[in-house]
Amino acid sequence: MNSEILQKIILEIKKCNKSKDVPVAAILVDKNNKIVAVGKNNRERKKCILGHAEIKVINKIFKKTKSKNLAEYKMYVSLKPCLLCIAAIEQSHITEVHYFLENIKCDYWRFKTKINFFKETDGTGILEKELKLFFKNLRNKM
Known part of the structure; x- marks a missing residue:
């Protein structure tokens, strides 16, 4: 992974903080x-259950390439994908997903799915701070 990818991830999660979406x-x-x-x-901002970052990038490439087979692409994501996104990733044939933080809210290990394409990626300290700040600010506003 190069630093450009990490910087882009950080930039995008900061945008989420502004819109009150989970970063x-x-x-x-x-x-x-x-x-x-x-x-x-952008689930909160758009009020759309499919507003997950992973689904959005998959749809962008579907439209651009006119192909549903994305086996030649790799995905980098700030938080380990949820079940909804895992299904989309599998359906699009992406075989490599790098994530920065575990998703402890999604207990998907008990489900039978081909989730052997996940790779934990270094850089968690930076993103962990961003996520903690988001949830701290959210709780303070409640």
Whole structure:
């Protein structure tokens, strides 16, 4: 992973903080590690259950390439994907997903799914601070 990817993830999760969305960002890179799609959560802002960062980047590439087979792409995401996003990732044939933080709210290990494509990525300290700050600010406003 290069620093450009990490910087882009950080930039996108900061945008989520402004819109009160859970700060999750996703990036797709091609076989040359070139960033081809960037997305962030917008469930709260758009009031749409499908406003997950992972689904947004997958849809961007579907539209761009006119192909539903994204096996040649890798995904980088700030938070380990939820079940909804895992299904979308599997359906699009992405075989490598790098994440920065565990998603302790999603207990999907008990489900039978091909989730062997996940790889934990270094850089968790930076993103962990961003996520903690988001939830701290959210609780203070309640």
